[in-house]
Amino acid sequence: MSSLMATYGRLPMTVARGEGLRLWDTEGREYLDALTGIAVCALGHAHPDVANAVASQANTLVHSSNLYHIPEQERLGTELCELANMDKVFFANSGAEANEACIKLARLHGHKRGIEAPQIIVFENAFHGRTMATLSATGNEKIKVGFGPMVEGFVRVPYDDVAAVAEMIASRNDIAAVMVEPIQGEGGVHIPSDDFLPGIRTLCDEHNLLMIVDEIQAGMGRTGHWFAHQSSGITPDVMAVAKALGNGMPIGGCLARGHAAELMQPGSHGSTFGGNPLACSAALAVISTMKRDQLPARAEALGKRMVEGFKASLHNQPGVVDIRGRGMMMGIELDRDCPELMSIAMDQGLLLNVTAGRVIRLLPPYIMSDEDADLIVERVVSMVTDFLAQHEAQPA
Ligand SMILES: Cc1ncc(COP(=O)(O)O)c(C=O)c1O
Structure with missing residues (x-):
């Protein structure tokens, strides 16, 4: 029994340490942190400055x-x-x-x-x-x-x-x-x-x-x-x-x-x-x-790159209602509730969250490389595609 008040329904993972975009849990598993503690660690984890x-x-x-x-x-x-x-x-x-x-x-x-x-x-x-x-x-x-x-x-x-x-x-x-x-x-x-x-x-x-x-x-x-x-x-x-x-x-x-x-x-x-x-x-x-490091401009450029990536693969996919974002604040809205995507993503080594029931939200750090941004896009696209294939649409 936890001594903590049950204000959060916590996922079964304990973060041990972080560096830049990446986090490692106590089992040594690596995650790309596209949520950054809900828009907090914009410079990534353990930034030396x-x-x-x-x-x-x-x-x-x-x-x-x-x-x-x-x-x-x-x-x-x-x-x-x-x-x-x-x-x-x-x-x-x-x-x-x-x-x-x-x-x-x-x-x-x-x-x-x-x-x-x-x-x-x-x-x-x-x-x-x-x-x-x-x-x-x-x-x-x-x-x-x-x-x-x-x-x-x-x-x-x-x-x-x-x-x-x-x-x-x-x-x-x-x-x-x-x-x-x-x-x-x-x-x-x-x-x-x-x-x-x-x-x-x-x-x-x-x-x-x-x-x-x-x-x-x-x-x-x-x-x-x-x-x-x-x-x-x-x-x-x-x-x-x-x-x-x-x-x-x-x-x-x-x-x-x-x-x-x-x-x-x-x-x-x-x-x-x-x-x-x-x-x-x-x-x-x-x-x-x-x-x-001119990070606001970098955040904007990374966001454009990622939204283009999402649109290229998910735009016409049935089940995807909208893809929107500005800089390092992005949302992919589905036509069905998808809170389970948080734990599905986590199992695939990616941290993100779902807000308003059906909007997959990403708030990544501004210090990512282009390659890491592309890796996040790849993982999100494959997860969303699988999820939509397996789960029935629901009325709004
Ligand atoms: C727009 C906005 N205002 C206020 C808050 C509350 O901030 P805090 O959780 O630091 O009290 C949040 C947190 O998510 C937020 O997104």
């Missing part, structure tokens, strides 16, 4: 306190603000916590405008985390079961539908912000149309709302830009990052600009661990390595 930064910082100072100045945190804040065109950062320890800070900014903004109970527009199929407020912002009803009552203050509209956002704003006088993923990850790797984020930006400007972009999964160079929203040419007021920022060291950040960056005051918000020297040193190493 990150390992050395962490070791060196651990030998100097792991933790002090936000009661004092933390130079690594200041440096990381400056780097992130430059990359994202933002003014200020609050550091947290996870994606959900970064989003909590975004939600608190939206409420401060609403109250400043005189709104008694400010509401945030969120989207169907959105995923923002598992804390009570971020769970309430999340669109997946299944993961809310048993946890009610939800936190108030969220109203929901369909994703990729600017008109629905406009209607919601017009129908009430208590909206303070819009919170959106630039690409929905957990919801099934949905890439919105080009006018979606600019449309939200315009509405937020017209109605004095904060535009909050959740870059936790799609950000940090994954899509070819440092942050996925940058491909639409807009700048949000508030943005959340986490996951790949620390390449495995837990760290998240809420960034803000202009008026939104001035909303927090001493005592408004905090975190014991948030932005400690160890996590910030890892994140500084991640950013300098990504810059030096």
